[in-house]
Amino acid sequence: MTDAITPFPIRVADTELADLADRLARTRWPDAGTVTDGSQGPTLPAIRSLVKRWQNEYDWRIAEALINASGSSRTVIDGIGIHFLHIRSPEPDAVPLLLAHGWPGSILEFREMVAPLTDPVAHGGDARQAFHLVIPSMPGFGFSDKPTEPGWNVARVAGAYVELMRRLGYGAQWFAQGGDWGAAVVSALAHMRAPGLSGIHLNMVLFRPTDQEVAEASLEEQAMLAAMARYEAEQSGYMKLQNTRPQSVGFALADSPVGLAAWTYALFQDVSDSGGEPKRVIPLDHIIDDIMLYWLPNAGASSARFYWDNARTQGGMPGGPVPLPAGVSMFPGEALRLSRRWAEKRFADLRHYNQPERGGHFAAMENPAALVDDIRATFASKR
Template structure:
C-alpha cells in the first residue's frame, strides 16, 4: 500500500453500541471517605460518564480531527496512521513526534500549528517544521500487530522507513515523550546518520539505576532518583506491572466496558499532570473523552497495552546516544532524570527546566514545549 489519504469516519453502529453501554452501567461500591487514593473516584467518574452519555458530541470532535492532513501506509505488514502537516517557512525541517500511553497522537495536536507556522504564533518562519505525528502500532487508527515483538526498537525501524522510504526525507528531527521517548532514542541509536538531533521530555524509568547494587558508584542525585523511583513504582506502578506481564487479561474488561476504560485512563491523566488533583484545571471533559474515544472506537486498549509487555521481554539494550539531544523537563512529570546519568548516556546539548507542566507536556504547556523545540533545533538545521 502506498501512502493514502485517511479520513476518520466511525460507524453509527459503534456509537449506538457505546450509547447503549453508557446507559446500562453496573457501578462498583466505594468506601466512605475515600476518593482517588484507591483508584479513580466514583463520584468524579459518574459526573464524567453522565457528560459523555448526554452531552459529548463525537461527530463534532471527529470533524476537528479531520482538519489535520492524515494518511495511512503499510510498513512491515502494519498499517500506520499519521498526521503530516507541511511547514510554512523557507526551509521546513521534517520532525517526527512520537506519543506514549495512555495518550495517542492527540498528545501533539496543540503544538502542530505552533511548529508548522511559527510566524503566526510569535516565532520566526525560519524555525518552521514539516510535522509528522504517527499513531504507534496498536494505538488508535494504526493497525494492530498480529505477531509479537513490536517494541520501541522495532517501531524506530518502522519510523525510519516512514520518513525515508515513504515520505522521502534524507535527514530529519525526532521528538517524543513516554513510549515516544524510547522510540526516539532507539531511532537516534540505530540511525544516527538520519537524525539532525532528538528532543525528549523524559528518559523513562532508568532501570540500570534501579538495579544497581553498588551505591558508592552512584552520585547523590542518582541515589535519590533510585529511592524515589522505588517509591513511585510501589505506589503508582501497578498498571505497568499488569501491562508488562498480563496485558491480554486486562484487555477483556477494558475492551468491553467504556466506563472501565475511562477509569483506567483518567486516573493517569490526573496523577501524571500538573493539575494538583483537579483535572479540570488542565483538561476539559471533551479533551479527556476524545482521548478515551480514540481507544474505544478503534478497540485498541488491549493492543496498546501490549507494548509494555514487548518492551519488558523483547527490547534490546540501548547504548550511549551521540546524536545531539535536547531535554525539556517539566516539574510535575514522572521521575525527573538525574543530570549526571543523562549526560553520561546522551549527548545533551540543551537542558531546560520548565516552570510548570507534567507528563502530558504538549497538551499541558504547548507553547513552552514548542518554543523549546524550535530553539533546540535552530542551530542544528542543515
C-alpha cells in the same frame, strides 16, 4: 509490497456512537470504596463526572474533523497499516519533525503544538523555526492496525518510523520528539542512527540511576529519587499488569467504556501536574478524545500488549549514551525525572536541558507552549 501512502479519513458510524451511548447509560457502577482520595485509583465522583460529560455534552465529531483536517493518512509497513497525521508547514524551508506518542497517549495529544510548530510566524516565532509534522499512531494504538504476532517492540516501531519518513521523502534531514513510549522509540531511532535523523528531544527519559548516583544524590536529585520510588510503589500497577497479563485486562477494556476510561484516567490523575485533578490542567473533552482513540478502534487490549512485548525483549534497544544531538525537558509533575548532571552522562551531545515551571507526564497537553519552546531551542543549532 507497495510504498503507497493514501488518504485515510476517519468516519465513525452513527451506530458505533449509539452503541457507546447505550453502554454508558447501562454502566454498572462500583461502590465508592473505603477512601475518598485517589490512593486506590480514580474516585467514583471523578469518573461519574467524566461520564456525565461524555454522555451529555461531548461531541466526537469535533475530534474526527480535526483528525481529517490534519492530513490523516495510512501506509502499510512491515505488514502493519500505520495511521498518521501529516501536516505541512507553509514555510518552504521547514524541517520535518516526527512526534511520537506513548500510552495512554494518542496522536491528538499534540494538537495545541501543531500551529506554533508549523506556522511559527503566526504564533510569535520565526520562519526559521518551522516544521513539517508527522504524527503516527503506534501499531496497536488508535487507528493503526493491531499486530497479530508477538515482536512489535520499541525497536520494531522505530524501524517502521524510519521507513515512514523515507516514504514521505524526508530522508535527508529530520528530527524526532517523544515522551513515554514515544521517548523510548525516539531514543531507539537515535541509537540506530536512523538515516537523516539529525537530533532528538525527549520529555521523559527511561533510565535507572546507578548505585553511585543514588549515594551521591543532591537534594534536588533526592527529590527525584523519591518521586520515582513513589511511582514504583504506588502508581505503577497498570504497568506490571500490562507487562505480564495484558489480555486479562483487555477483555474489560474492550467491553466497558467506563472501565477503559477509568484505566486511562488513572494515569492522567497520577502523573499530571494537577494535584490529582487532571481537568484543572487538561480540558476534559481532550481527555475523552484520548479515551475515544482507544475505544472506537478497540485498541485497549492491543495497546496493553505493547508492554508485554517490550518486557520480554527489553524493547530491543542498545545501551550506552544516546549518540545524536539531544534536548531534554524535565517537567515537575513527571514521575521519572533526571537531573542535568545525570542527563549529561546519558547523552553524548546534550544541546539543551530545561526544567519548565509546570507540567507533568502529559507535557504536550499540560504545557504545550513550554514544550514548543524547548523543541525549538534543541534543534536551533542543527538547522
